[in-house]
Amino acid sequence: MQRLRIAFLVCFAIFCARGLKAQSQEECEQVLNRAIEEFNAGHFYGIPSMLHDCLERNQRAAWRQRAYILLAETYLLLDDPVGAERSYLEILRANPEFVPDRNRDPIDLVYLGSKFTGEPIFSLYGRIGANVSPVNLLKTRSALAGDVTHDYKWRTGIGAGVGAQYHYDQNFGVTLELNYMFTAYQYETTRAFGRDKLSVFDRQNWFKIPVTFRYSDSEGKYRPFGYIGYSVDMLFRDRGTLTFDDRNFTDGRIVPDERESPVINFNPKRNKINQALLFGGGVKYKLGLDYAFVDVRYSIGLTNVVKVENTINSADTEDPVFQWGYVDNLYKINNLSVSIGYIYPLYKPRKLKKARSKSVLKRIKKQDDEVTQD
Template identity: 30%
Template structure:
């Protein structure tokens, strides 16, 4: 009996609180409409007192936005600059992506808005995608004739995943550092000494730090939700590991073949641990696709600037040299990547023109 009574009391209290909240919401919605009418009728001095109670508690987010905008115009009308700045700060904190309506918004409101920082302080998120690596040979080495270009390099898809940060300098230009965990792969095929068909596949695992200057071209689309951009910058990568899977097939007689294979071979000592690259790219930011953030589609090309091979250890791995007849060429690695990401903007409205506060 006691439990049933307690349950009934709790349910009744909850329903009462809900009804009170709905009543308060309805009352404050009416208050906002009345304040707007008061402003339109010219009794502007009454508006702040009308809105005060519901701004403390009662308005939903959209109503708060409308109320603070009304307050901005009210304080501007009476030349109360400090209060107008305070109201605009609250307005932009709730609605940081507000776009000026040159027809409906008063010129004083537009001037005050333009004196505020309305770009994000930064955008932070993640990216993931795939890449392919093109090997750029600068000098040939081989147990066979190395005076001519040897073998053939083929693409093998890799992947990259990581964090992305964008710091706007202004509405057009931003600095965009990123941090990736990536894998890059390629295949090398060569016929050595006329009988040994060598298949060499390398997988490199790296931590990459690309840094770009990003230029936003403009806003396009029906609702201006598409922002194409171009990137220019470079990257430094640290090699975590490098392994090769190698198979050698010898033509013995007729169709008979002898195969040499084994476990993956560690190439870390034969590779330089730091790799540099210059990079360019292009893509687009898509707004209002998922939540309040930006969906990013990005394509870029990286040009390797230094030799990946450590020349002092070129022939140090005797298994590669004697079992597989393989010797590294000097080469750099160019890379094509395609990524999709999501960035969430962080806004902090701030008055930039101090003159308006006087």
């Protein structure tokens, strides 16, 4: 019974708090409406004090944006540039993407806005997706007799990563990422000893650190982007399984005799540090102040993954690879990935070192000329 009373009191307190908050917001809305009426009547001096208490306690972004727009316009008319600039920064804190509209807002507010920006300097993002790894064969090598074939097949892998982007401006930026990727491929060689078949299922684990230069559209709900870059790829784990199909003649027909190896550690036979060029693109979808995105990326391996000294002649007789009669070809690994992700811009309202006032004035003059010609 005691617990029920406590639960009731907690619920009642929450209900009362919400009611008081709603009442406070309604009162602040009425205060803002009265301040707008005073502004329209030309009574500017009392507006800052009218809004002060509500600005201290009202945290709704939309309301604060409207209130600080009114204050910025008020301070401009009172010839108080410090107050106007301080108010404009608060507008951007409430809505970092606010841009004055020449057709809606006073020209002096548009001109003031050209001196400020809320654009992010950095953005953080995460990604997750799937990939396939086409193999670029450099040189064939085999320990099996016969005119063998060499065939590489795609296998699906997964990957995830995090990154940060430095924004040079609204469109151009540089990114740095740290990605984990699991990749795989299957290698098959047939006609060994005339009819036998060897299959290798190879699985790699990577840490990849790409740096990219990218361009992104800065307007609209859907914003395409593209990039090109360079990646350092660290192969820290490589395991494989070999399957040998020894096809013998029995009673005039071929009888398959398939044997599978235990999991084999290929790490000693791999170059740990590799390099790649990459390019890609996708589209960002705006979600409030953040973004979701879809990305397609292709990386081209620049280095041979296999150690050149990895030959069947130098292998230890205890090495299971030696026992199975397999030696790696020399090859590079490419990668095609499709991923989805989320971008969290770190907006930073600030005054520009170099204002965009000239470009704003040119646009205003151009629009005025067009209206005059019409």
